[in-house]
Amino acid sequence: MSVNQQAHTGPPYGQPQPGYQGYQQPAYGGQPLPGIPQSQYGAYNGPMPGYQQPVPPQGYFPSLGFSSKGSPVSLNSDTSSLAPNFIGSLRAPPTSGAPPPASGASLPSGHLAYSQFGHGDVQNGIPASAAPMQRPPASQSFLPGPAPTPVSQTSTFQQYGPPPASVQQLSNHMAGMTIGSTTASAPPPAGLGYGTPTSVPPVSGSFSATGSGLYTPYTSSQGPPPTSVSQGLPLAQPLFPGQPISTQVPGFAPPPSSTGIGPSSYPPTTGAPRPPAMSGPPLPGQTVARPPTSQPNHVSSPPPPSALSGPHPGPPMSGLHGPPPPTHPPQPGYQMQQNGSFGQVRGPQPNYGGAYPGTPNYGNQPGPPPPPKRLDPDSIPSPIQVIEDDRSNRGSEPFVTGVRGQVPPLVTTNFLVKDQGNASPRYIRCTSYNIPCTSDMAKQSQVPLAAVIKPLATLPPEETLPYLVDHGESGPVRCNRCKAYMCPFMQFIEGGRRFQCCFCSCVTEVPPHYFQHLDHTGKRVDFYDRPELSLGSYEFLATVDYCKNNKFPSPPAFIFMIDVSYNAVKSGIVRLICEELKSLLDYLPREGNMEESAIRVGFVTYNKVLHFYNVKSSLAQPQMMVVSDVADMFVPLLDGFLVNVNESRTVITSLLDQIPEMFADTRETETVFAPVIQAGLEALKAAECAGKLFIFHTSLPIAEAPGKLKNRDDKKLINTDKEKTLFQPQTSFYNNLAKDCVAQGCCVDLFLFPNQYLDVATLGVVTYQTGGSIYKYAYFQLETDQDRFLNDLRRDVQKEVGFDAVMRVRTSTGIRATDFFGAFYMSNTTDVEMAGLDCDKTITVEFKHDDKLSEDSGALLQCALLYTSCAGQRRLRIHNLSLNCCTQLADLYRNCETDTLINYLAKYAYRGVLSSPVKTVRDALINQCAQILACYRKNCASPSSAGQLILPECMKLLPVYLNCVLKSDVLQPGPEVTTDDRAYIRQLVTSMDVAETNVFFYPRLLPLTKADVDSDSLPAAIRNSEERLSKGDIYLLENGLNIFVWVGVNVQQGLIQNLFGVSSFSQISNALSTLPVLENPFSKKVRSVVDTLQVQRSRYMKLIIVKQEDKLEMLFKHFLVEDKSLSGGASYVDFLCHMHKEIRQLLS
């Protein structure tokens, strides 16, 4: 690898750098963590036992074992006779003049072959200076060779039992395949699998910050950020960015507490006592007498204007997005609608007469109680309005990240980001950009402090990818104590000779090669030339110290593992996959300008047994090797299993042509599953690389094998204390397997095609813990589902992905990361380990105080992700974010981000169902949000009638969104939702970013018939409620997984003709999975809307046509989340009233 050959930015730093050991415990890990078990990555100290795989007890089965004309069943042949041949093959001198790889100590290949597999002479690893090991010459070019040799010397070969029937049966189909001879193997070109040294030029000298003059470092001399303008002022002052919301909802008397929704012990949510030093707005009940209007159950006289919005009452509720008064009939009072959502039916409450602020009646004395009237949904906060307002307010200007604690635009707003020192919100979003200074304040507010991090997020083409910085052999400059990486917030002192760490305050010498003078402001003169000094996000090239076993990694491999049992074959999946792979393999991820991908590929098929394929380029035909003893999985061939696509193209194509034929007549219905993962894992181990398994699987693995499962689905467990078991794996076997996979960097992506329960909760464990993705296509039908599957597969194969990744989040003194959510594995309390991490995966990190923060210094986060790129380059991606800190709760509430809050709360709740009854989890969510809002009401809002619900501007959508989480299939399943669906969604949501959770919980509903066919823009969204639908219109609803096209019964015949190509409503087929391609403006517009949405989402959404009053409409209505749901979920209006009641109870 070329890492060490690139120009240094200065003379090598000769001083001992204890911290430069990268991954060593005290190094990557920051402060040593006594008592924490050594992580997987302890291996970075050099080889450790975990990485020196003991000799696998079962032999690797060389392909030599087959006579050239033999059938696969000849696996029974005397294996011991194979060993010498195999070794010979490995030890053979290069058969061509293939030069050794570009760098690395040249060790005798025979020696090499023993290096990692249990031979004492190299147990302690290669000295760091030895750098990358030379690959074995010639035909072993991508197999470092060590694995097989000692194995084949052992005499403990696996003895195969009689060939299974299926193998016999298949042997006929194998006739066309050449089984055997490896001696003919021509050496692949040297350097196979290694990419060009690096496609990314060093940028140290060439980087120039764009727009650097605009950088606005935060200093105390500059004015406070806008968010602090009203610090210390009564909350009734106009707030940035908007007004506080005070929505009055019916002040119904707290009903006899029969609702059963009260403070829950899960989690402990007892509010901490207010710190005596807390200043701020008057506290109702303390310094301000509660106004008489707070009496429960009073016939509410309208509160005085000042109680609503302080000195700026008019026009009242300007921040609330009800329709303007002219279109809004006077609403002197509200009647609760019937509400059964919380276990009770509330009768009419005629005594409630609270005027709704913002109505023309506002401020008048109430007249006689009006006729009962339902709370107008238009008068409660509208997600659509909030989204539209943010778009129009913030969509036109780029978001410049130079200011500390700036709240970014919403995820639903299109905006450009200019990195000027803080990470883009595409990488990190926080629940609040202003953190309470003390833990007491944080506890009091109950606002979770969390960051949703997407380290490898895809950027729009207009934005710049993180620059790659190469600091040469000495690696990135880091703080000596906490090991934080150089970043814009480090303070250079003593003329630039030292720097003080912004995270731990430790002073570290600047390495000589990194020294630079400071200008008169104390800034390094090369500030704008170095990404790590001026930008929020950048990458460092990692040195060998950051690599496993002190060896630069090999490029990763992709292994395609296809279920060829009866169901898979009969449904057409096997043929579909094989056909697709023929072209898809040309699109493997590649780095920069590389001409071809460095990723190697391998193929396995399986049912009860596994079939490995030798697709070495020198073969005329692929060779199959069957492993029927799945109890102790091993890989029967090394040479020829993982290959370069271009070199082996003919053989691969031939294999993909033959697989569907070979298994066309299979009657094998049973499958294994764990051995498939084990096989992939062993193959990657043998090849000494990281990689990804793409497993295509159809059924519950009931065949006798490790990880065998039984059908334990039981819907009767729903709403019982045992419901949690439905989300838990049925055996710990897969947890252990996941751990092994993570250690190897073996990421598992799972494509499931179930026709019945297959236990996603268990099958998904390895996928989940290795950072992989699950895709599920229930009742897969070729005609309707193939587009969706193929699009998902294409994207999954092509997307940017890092391997063997470890992420750590460092924080400045006062807070620390305490909890993590996402698809990963953790072997200690700080390092998030992922065998693979792709551009769609997010990790949510929660922070807690461990000390006081200060308003002056704020709080800092630094997320460091160490990973191997798709070309095998070891890199560190760094994201920095600075946040404000506050002593006033109002500042916290003014700088919250509700979409991110919901992302966190959903993940928190979805994890909770693993250990607690679902009802407990729901109650805890409600309770926490009630506390958040009650704290605001108590400490930040002006004293006012308890009949009013006052919501902070930034959180006015918290109730509606929270209700969507509560009603989701995981927490409140409808009758049609399967156990597998719930487990699947639970896992999906756990890795979702904020944009995805936003649309998943509150789907986007677009009136297609209102679309402007001449414009590129999407029609304006409407609220998710049936009462918003007109029978004469067509609507589209998307939630990131599905797209529904709903057709009203009264839609004009012409529109139906234009969109569906049929002449009447009754002729529309709801079996359509795509819209017909018709040459008219409406059809084009609708298809373009669908395409636009598909591109925005990380998964291809399933298109479902729903005709009004058709039975599928039930499914559709499930997504009209403002309405009461069939499964008992509350309507938005009802839930808002319920939240109000909860808040009042907390305040009283």
Ligand SMILES: [Zn+2]
């Ligand atoms: Zn430090």
